[in-house]
Amino acid sequence: MTTDEHTGMEILDQDECWRLLESEQFGRLAVSVGGRPDIFPLNYVVHESSIFVRTAEGSKLVSLAINQAAAFEIDGYDEATNEAWSVVLHGAARMIEHGPLEEIAETLPLFTWNTAPKHRFVQVQPHSVSGRRFVAEGRH
Numbered sequence: 001m002t003t004d005e006h007t008g009m010e011i012l013d014q015d016e017c018w019r020l021l022e023s024e025q026f027g028r029l030a031v032s033v034g035g036r037p038d039i040f041p042l043n044y045v046v047h048e049s050s051i052f053v054r055t056a057e058g059s060k061l062v063s064l065a066i067n068q069a070a071a072f073e074i075d076g077y078d079e080a081t082n083e084a085w086s087v088v089l090h091g092a093a094r095m096i097e098h099g100p101l102e103e104i105a106e107t108l109p110l111f112t113w114n115t116a117p118k119h120r121f122v123q124v125q126p127h128s129v130s131g132r133r134f135v136a137e138g139r140h
Helices: 014-023 059-066 100-107
Strands: 010-012 026-033 036-043 045-047 050-055 069-078 083-095 120-135
Touching (some): 010 014, 014 069, 014 083, 014 120, 059 083, 100 120
Antiparallel strands (some): 010 120, 045 050, 069 083, 083 120
16 A cells, blocks of 8 residues: 555555446546536446446537547545545547447447437546545544
């Protein structure tokens, strides 16, 4: 375990970051839309060290066609230990076009949480993954 000497937060190693990413199904994708940052809450699945999401046509896809730079974030809280954690992935997000990768994406346990049709897949390939864990002092 590594601890940040300035904040006292535990710095999570890569394996723990991926374990947490694989254990969750809801996160936030941050992209640049029209030159401004925007964040989209969505469900996701991890497959072969990438994040896969299902989405509809719209500003998210348009922004990714222009600029693939993206961040993906999840966080959580463990009531039993009073610990909070956060994992942030920076990488390149790309629309998945027709072909073998789309066929793989179709088989992933990735479903929409609402009734809006979402026929497009996006893959976020990481450049870096980092995380931290800390005691939620203010929760007592």
